[in-house]
Amino acid sequence: MSSRLRVTAIITGILLLLVVIQYYIGWHGWLLLSTVFHLGTSSVYWILFWIIAFGYVLARLGSRVLPSFVYRTLKLLGSYWLAAMLYLLLMLPLVDLVAWVVRLGDWMTSDQAVKGLGVIVVLLLAAILFRGSWNAWNPVIRRYDLHIAKKAGEWKTLRVAVASDLHLGTIVRKSYLQVLVDRVNALQPDLILFPGDVIDDSVKPFIEQNMGQVMKQLQAKLGIYAVLGNHEYIGGHVAEYVKQMQACGIRVLMDEQVKIADSFYILGRKDRAVERFGGGSRLALEELLAGVDTTLPLILMDHQPYHLDKAAEQGIDVMLSGHTHRGQMTPNHWITGRLFELDWGYIKKRGLHAIVSSGFGTWGPPIRLGSRSEIIELNLHFEG
Known part of the structure; x- marks a missing residue:
């Protein structure tokens, strides 16, 4: 079987499974509504159900032709449905089991069971x-x-504000960006870092909402730096995104190194997604370090937290990542915990201090369970 045919078969299988899951949930919804309100025809219900159930997909596919209001509404409803679908899929099999036991014991009528269990599910x-x-x-x-066993010029302590995975777009909007700016400025950081996924696929909402005017309010005496995440590459407008960031006073590092105040380095890697969505490649870490004075503190931004051991081997002092959202909605953290050595929080490997943020924004549903939206206040103490 060719690779293209294999991919097509996998996608078809996933779509069929998704349709079955959606129908399973939708059937339970109709059962509850028809029992409570004594409805007779289901055609309107199913039309509305399928629109909402595939709202996110429809919005993405129709983003270029749908009116702005319709696009935003479909995406928002579809996003919330993704969260509802996850938890309904976890709850409904248990509800079906309880309903079967209740009917088997003849403890209540079928209508009573549907109403009672339905109310519990809706409230939960x-x-x-x-x-x-x-x-x-x-x-x-x-x-x-964090304590770094190196000198950083005249700097004894450095305060860094870090915010990953903002996912600015049609759901995470300008008003929430203002929350970020206000909170970060209140920290009075020396340096501000964005380890990827500042935007959620398209740069268009960032421009339309004039988010740049909010970003320009950020203040840090040593500058503001960012790297690309997978979503910047998926959006496919990297050049325009970089231009927008530059206009805000934010430098996007793409396999680049910057020496700050002749005291320490910021290193920014291209995201791994460049190979799949960007039509390019990225430098190996040892290549990125060419010409760097490794006796000075080295702070690395790499969006996806892979290969912490290699960063430790190359003498990186601090590695900052995001991407995982810590699964965003439990129990997804069981998956991210298996995919990544560190899917959230802090770990030390030899001289490396690695931090993975759960992110400031959200992808898909603006819902977090088992994780929190966060801003990192990083205080580096140099003790060389």
């Missing part, structure tokens, strides 16, 4: 979405104090 889902939304829109400041 509403509680999950409410709490998850609160977690997503109320970021925390997470502080790390």
Whole structure:
């Protein structure tokens, strides 16, 4: 079987599975509504259900032709549905089992079981979405104090504000970006770093909402730097994105190194996605370090937290990543925990201090459970 045919077969299989899952959930929804409200015809219900169930996909496919309001509405409804689908898929099999036991014991009528269990599911889902939304829109400041066994010129302590995975776009909008700017400026950082996925695929909403005017409010005496994440490459407008960042006073490092105040280095890698979506490649870490004075502190931004051992071998002192969102919605963290050596938080490997942020924004549903939106306050103490 050719690789193209194999990919087509996999995608077809995934779509069929998704349709089956959606129908399974939709059938339960119709069962509850028809029982409670004594509805007779289901045609309108199913039309609305399938529009919402595939709203995110429809919005993405029709982004160039749909009116702006329709696009945003479909994407928002579809995004929330992704979260609802996950938790309904976890709850409904258990509900079916309970309903079967209840009917087997003849403890209540079928209608009573549907109404009683249906109300429980609806209330649980509403509680999950409410709490998850609160977690997503109320970021925390997470502080790390790290000791680096090197001198950094006259700098004894460096305060760095770090925010990864903003995913600015049609869901994470300008008003939430203002929250980031206000919180970061309140930290009075010496340096601000963005380890990738500043935008959510397309740079168009960033421009349309004039988000650059908000980004320009950021203040850091030693500058503001960013690297590309996979979503910048997926969006396919890297050059325009870099231009927009430059206009905000933010330098995007693409396999580049910058010596700051003759005291330490910031190194920024291209994301691994460049090989798949960007039509290019990225430098090996040892190539990126060519000509770098490794006796000075080295701070690396690499969006996806792979190969921490290689960063440690090359003498990197601090590695900052994001990408994982810590699964964003539990129990997805079980998956990210297996995919990455460190999917969130902090680890030390020899002289390397590695930090992976759960991110400031969200992808898909603006829902977080088992994770929080966060800004990192990084205090580096140089003790060489």
